[in-house]
Amino acid sequence: MTLRFPPPLRPGDRIGVTSPSAGVGERAQARIAFSIEWLRRRGYDVVVGDCMSADRWVSAPKEARAAELTAMLTDPTVRAVVPPWGGAGTALDLLDQLDYDALAAAEPTWVVGYSDSTAWMVPLTLRAGLPTLHGDNLADTPYTAPAGLTHWLDLAESTGPVTQHDSHVVAGWHPLATPTATTWKDPRPGTWQLHGTDRLDATGTLIGGCIEVLAGIAGTPYADVRQFGTQHGDLVVYLEAADDDAYTICRNLHHLRYTGWFDHATTILLGRTNAPAGTGDGGMTQHEAALDALGGLDIPIVLDVEIGHVPPHLPLLNGATAHVTVDGDHHEITQTWPRAMPQPAA
Numbered sequence: 001m002t003l004r005f006p007p008p009l010r011p012g013d014r015i016g017v018t019s020p021s022a023g024v025g026e027r028a029q030a031r032i033a034f035s036i037e038w039l040r041r042r043g044y045d046v047v048v049g050d051c052m053s054a055d056r057w058v059s060a061p062k063e064a065r066a067a068e069l070t071a072m073l074t075d076p077t078v079r080a081v082v083p084p085w086g087g088a089g090t091a092l093d094l095l096d097q098l099d100y101d102a103l104a105a106a107e108p109t110w111v112v113g114y115s116d117s118t119a120w121m122v123p124l125t126l127r128a129g130l131p132t133l134h135g136d137n138l139a140d141t142p143y144t145a146p147a148g149l150t151h152w153l154d155l156a157e158s159t160g161p162v163t164q165h166d167s168h169v170v171a172g173w174h175p176l177a178t179p180t181a182t183t184w185k186d187p188r189p190g191t192w193q194l195h196g197t198d199r200l201d202a203t204g205t206l207i208g209g210c211i212e213v214l215a216g217i218a219g220t221p222y223a224d225v226r227q228f229g230t231q232h233g234d235l236v237v238y239l240e241a242a243d244d245d246a247y248t249i250c251r252n253l254h255h256l257r258y259t260g261w262f263d264h265a266t267t268i269l270l271g272r273t274n275a276p277a278g279t280g281d282g283g284m285t286q287h288e289a290a291l292d293a294l295g296g297l298d299i300p301i302v303l304d305v306e307i308g309h310v311p312p313h314l315p316l317l318n319g320a321t322a323h324v325t326v327d328g329d330h331h332e333i334t335q336t337w338p339r340a341m342p343q344p345a346a
Contacts, residue, residue, distance in 0.1 A: 001129040001231070003319045005337050006079070006108040009156040011043025013079035016072035017138060018049035020094055021087025021116040023059030030179035031139050032084050038142040038182075042153065047078070057088045066097035069120070073130075074106040080156065085137040086115025089213055089242075094120050095222045103128040110156050112315075113137050114308060115242060118209030123222040125207065125318040131337065134209055134238070134307070135315030140173075142182045145312060152315040159339060164314055166192050166331035170272065171311045184311045190272065192331045193303040195291065200300045200326040202267040205229075206316050206335070208238035210308065215252035219259040229264025236322040237262060240271030240308030246289040247278035253293030267300045267324055269316075271307030302326055 017036065024032050036046050049068045051060040059065060072078045103124065111121055111132040121132035135152035136143070145151040148165035155162050168191050171184030194200055207225055208214075217223040229235050239256075241249045262268065270290050278284035284292070287303060294301060302324065306314040316322070320337040 001104070001126065003125070003129050003131055003232075004108045005131050005319070005339065006110050008159055008339060009079055009110060009153065012045065014045040014047060014077050015039055015080045015082060016047050016049065016075075016078040017082060017084065018065075018068050018072060019052050019059035019083055020065050020069050020120055021058055021083065021091040022085060023052045023054040024084050025054035027176050028054075028084070028139070031176050034179050035138045035141050052084070057090060058093075062093045062097055066094045069094070070099060070103065073103055073109050073111070076107050078109060080110035080112060082112040082138045082141070083117055085139050086113070086117055089116055089119075089216070091116045092119040092213070092216050095123055095217065098123070100127040103130060112152055112156070114313075115210055116213060118213040119217060122207070122209055122214065122318065123217070126224060126228055127222065131317050131319035133315055133317050136313050140311070140313065142180075143184055143311065144182055146184070146187070149306060149312055149314050152313075155315050155317070155335075161334050161336045163332060163334040167306055167312060167314075169306075169312055173311060190304060192305055192326060194326045195295070195301040195303060196298070197300045199328070200267060200302065200324060202236065202300065203321065203323045204234035204236040204264075204266045205232045206236050206238065206320050206322045207318050208269070208316070209240075211239050211241050211249055211252050211256070212244050214239070215255050218256050218261060223259075226260025226263050229260075233264065234266045235264045236267055236269065236324060237265045238269035238271070238305070238307055238316055241273040241275045241286060242309045243275050245276045245278050246284040246286050249275065249286060250278075250284065250289035250292050253290060257293055257297070262294065262297055262299060265297075265299050267302065268294060269302045269305045269307065269324070272304040272310045273308070274310055
């Protein structure tokens, strides 16, 4: 599948908001409203879809969610789509509802999200050739990126390579009762850790997302990363654990290994996590889970990268080429991809 990258975003473009997974309840409405207004202050035209209900664990029946997502992704006036957040992990019910041929034929659109959105973002890249940006959800968008990292909107607006560095920051979210928060809560020190080599200089095409979600689709036609690597060559695979205990993450990583996710990997990036250790039978930490499954692959592993469910967030574009360097205190990722400039407004 040929990858087709969207042109850079620019003020005046339209951003669509829809909930392919969980909707927005009463407690969260102030935060989502603030996040929409934040985008509008950046100069963007924001439209909100109908699939936003929080009555159940998903915002609407799968047919309606798939139809609204498809409509936004095939509408040439919508230049980006972002969900309010992820969900309970059931958004994989959309995968047999999406028209990948229509999505592949449409003008490419920026797609932003993480967590449960991994379930449909990775298939969009693999099946429709649409690069997808693993970064913030809408509720995270007003947070300021710390030094070293790039806000997802700045990445989508960029016209050249994007280089990011280890921020040396670990933080948290403010509660929904503080809907106007723009700085991450309780920042503290943290850094990347390199396993399997003394220094790393690796290049490959990015692909990855949330471990728990990907384990549900690995080995299916929706997540054939072995074939993706056969077509696109060396890969930089990145993964992050949401909240499953270490024993479950260990099993999921073994499953990804058996389905070929690392066959073409030049390096593996693992996000830091607050997911619990495994208890009983001597216990297992999240680091031990990763090394149990992946440590024997003879592939360098970078642990505790700013990816996923522990803020701040380092946005990574599935389908972009990443150059990863870890050498002493020098921790860096540079992303490059072809750019088609936007057409002048009519």
